[in-house]
Amino acid sequence: MDLASFIPVYFASKNVYLVTAFLCWQTDEVLKLWRESQSLGVRLRVVSDWQQIPELPAYDTHREGIVFGVGCPESELVLEKASVNRAFNLRYSWLFIEHSLFNTSTIKAVLGDYDILPDADTVWTSSDLSVDVYRVKQGQPLLVSELAIYRKMTRVELDATWRRMPTAVARRKDLHNVYLKAATIISQPQHFKGWSDLNNRAIDTFPKLTYPLLMLAAEDLHFRYNLKQVDLYGEEHNGSFDGLAGLLQRGQLEVGVTSMFMRSDRWRVLHFCSETVELRLPTMFRENQHIEKGAFLFRQPAQSAVANVFVLPFSRGVWAAAAAVFAGAGALLALLAAAARAARLPDPAASHLATLDCLTFVIGSMCQQGSDLSPRLWSLRLVMFFTLLASLFAFTSYSAKVVAILQSPSNALQTIDDLTNSPMTLGVQETTYKKVYFAESRSAATRRLYRRKLRPLGERAYLSAAAGVERLRTGLFAFQVEQGSGYDIISKTFTEHEKCGLKEIQAFKLPMVAVPIRRHSGYRDLLASRLRWQRETGMTARARCTWLAAAPRCAGGGAGFASVGLHDVLPALQALLIGFTLAALLLPFEALLHAMRRH
Structure with a gap:
């Protein structure tokens, strides 16, 4: 041929x-x-x-x-x-x-x-x-x-x-022990105690997770790293990056020994050879379902924080039915008393049961208060007895429901808009992408949340993982935190009841994380092949389990009683204060009316 x-x-x-x-x-x-x-x-x-x-x-x-x-x-x-x-x-x-x-x-x-x-x-x-x-x-x-x-x-x-x-x-798996220029991220050298130190997994999680994988790839392909240390992943400034991304952009490095977000701006100056872990945040209450990483983690607030617990026990229909029953009882009592007075029946109590007195009796019955009137007529007694009995049944159900509401979290916060309109304070973990993904989000709800909740706080909105999770445990606070950092601290500091109250609301979707490599590098496919082999054999999963803490389990369904604070009964105190104020305002008018009648 x-x-x-x-x-x-x-x-x-x-x-x-x-x-x-x-x-x-x-x-x-x-x-x-x-x-x-x-x-x-x-x-x-x-x-x-x-x-x-x-x-x-x-x-x-x-x-x-x-x-x-x-x-x-x-x-x-x-x-x-x-x-x-x-x-x-x-x-x-x-x-x-x-x-x-x-x-x-x-x-x-x-x-x-x-x-x-x-x-x-x-x-x-x-x-x-x-x-x-x-x-x-x-x-x-x-x-x-x-x-x-x-x-x-x-x-x-x-x-x-x-x-x-x-x-x-x-x-071509044998690279003959050549040295490849590489760099890794150590953002807090003062806290760095080695690549296998598990005491503080929240610091430099992705470099620690990726380091053993790339070391194994180097051993597999027979090459070595000429490794240096930097403290920044890299952000763009007028088309040029600093940190690790900048070194790769200028061709000073061949590979980064860490995992970085695969962002479009970084794709223009560097490449990625293989994804390492998939950032997904497991939902603790729905098995086999996941939402994307980038969620706000928070404890669902109590019902008293988002609504008046004293109007929640009954639906509108039950409230209307109760009002109709007691109004009917008051009207029937007033009608029977009027009939007794018209027939001149021998019952002194009937003469005192005017319309306003019947209204006072009904309101007292609803509030579990008795009456000083003791009618002789059995018709009046039966109306008052069954009114008090109905009040007892209604009050028992009402009280039990109030207690149940006070002991259980609400389901009021389900969407980003709910979080935006809630009394909760928000925080974000201090990371290089802390503002970028909120500003770049295509979701109108996420942008509204950023404008109303985060931007007014300025730099106070960005906290360390430990500080943010502590505020998450103790107050009305929602925190956007990396999974490995947040769950590790939560598992150590939260009680079982607090773990069961955790909820998430997705704010934005984060891109995959992958190993960065110099643009058009000749080793991209070799490293990708070996990292893919590590993922297929379970080595990547092992590293993930080591460095990314799993979602804390809700053991025993979170049984326990929550303490009731002043804010839980605040509507009752407000009603009392309103009553006192109205009484104080009516007293001068009553005194003036009494003086006018005397003259």
């Missing part, structure tokens, strides 16, 4: 159907190559003017093949541009064509010091041999390994060869 037939078959066997040819062949040879490519459905683009090389972006929506003729004039222009653009990666399948016998010195002379890193798909084919070519690091010598590929192979034979052959990632 000649080269014009072999080239389309080679790329078709790799499922690459767009090929750019940098060849210095005769016209009839190029036409033959084009016809063979058309027969296999491979689109061929032949570059004739090597001074105007097409763009070779490192990443795009599809794979491409590039066939390159060794020995063509000005060929170094193509290789130089491909190296600068990092086009030697898995997106491009490179096939170098050499007409002579295989010679290692020729490969070294042509490929020189170009960045053909471990993610490259580069094959050099001579008349007698085909080899895989890459280098473990810039400045290191080229590594050449023989491939069982020959120019006379058919499509079927090539397909079978690719199926038998390990992938490029599997073939």
Whole structure:
């Protein structure tokens, strides 16, 4: 099989159907190559003017093949541009064509010091041999390994060869102990006591979680880290990042030994090789259901904090029925008393049961107060007895319901708007993204919450995990906190009853966290493959369980009695104060009316 037939078959066997040819062949040879490519459905683009090389972006929506003729004039222009653009990666399948016998010195002379890193798909084919070519690091010598590929192979034979052959990632797992520049985050060095210190999991959780995973990946791939320490993840300032993201943006690092949020602004200056943990906050009361991380954690307030507990025991229908019963009892009592007076029946109490006196009796009965009147007529006695009996039943049910309401939290806060309109104070854990996700949220409710509850507080709204969780335990306070930090403190400081009262309301969705790596790094796929293997074998889950505390369980259903404070009975005190005020205001008018009557 000649080269014009072999080239389309080679790329078709790799499922690459767009090929750019940098060849210095005769016209009839190029036409033959084009016809063979058309027969296999491979689109061929032949570059004739090597001074105007097409763009070779490192990443795009599809794979491409590039066939390159060794020995063509000005060929170094193509290789130089491909190296600068990092086009030697898995997106491009490179096939170098050499007409002579295989010679290692020729490969070294042509490929020189170009960045053909471990993610490259580069094959050099001579008349007698085909080899895989890459280098473990810039400045290191080229590594050449023989491939069982020959120019006379058919499509079927090539397909079978690719199926038998390990992938490029599997073939290049040995990086020969090279050093890769890396950095990790230690935001509070004064509290750092080692990568395995579990005493304070709330500090630098993600670096501590990611460190053993990347150390294992380095051992697996046989390389080492030239590790440095920084204290910031990185924020953007006029297009330039500081902290770890800034070092990766400027190419001073190869990989970050931590996990960072995969934000769109960071994607412009760095890449991510693999997600580590999924930030989901388990709901403690609904099994097998989850909400996204970014929720406010709070203790559902008591009913007395959001409503008047003295009007909650009965529904509107029950209140209306009770009012109708007692109003009917008062009217019946007044009617019977009037009838007794009209018939001149011998009952002194009947003469005192005027309409206002009957109203006073009914109100006293509702409040479990007796009466100084003792009618002789059985008709009046029966009305008063059954009125008091009905009041007893109603008051017993009412009192029991009031006690139950005082002992149980409310369900008043279910949405972000409920939280915004509630008397609760809000706080957010002090992190690098503390303001960003509220400001960028597309939810109108979340933006309203930020404007009304958080922005007026200024920097006082942002607290440490320990301070925020303590306020969460002791007062009407909602706190947006990282899962690992918050749950670890909650499990140590909350009582069982307090744990059972925890609720969450989602404020915004956070992106995934992943290991950051230099943009267009040649080690992205290698590290991603090994981190994915760690996730599949359970090592990532083990690290998650170690560093991210699980949601505290509600043992025993949270049984126990909550103490009742002054704020719980405040409506009763307010009613008493209103009564005192009205009495004080009516007293002068009554005195004036009495004086006018005397005159």
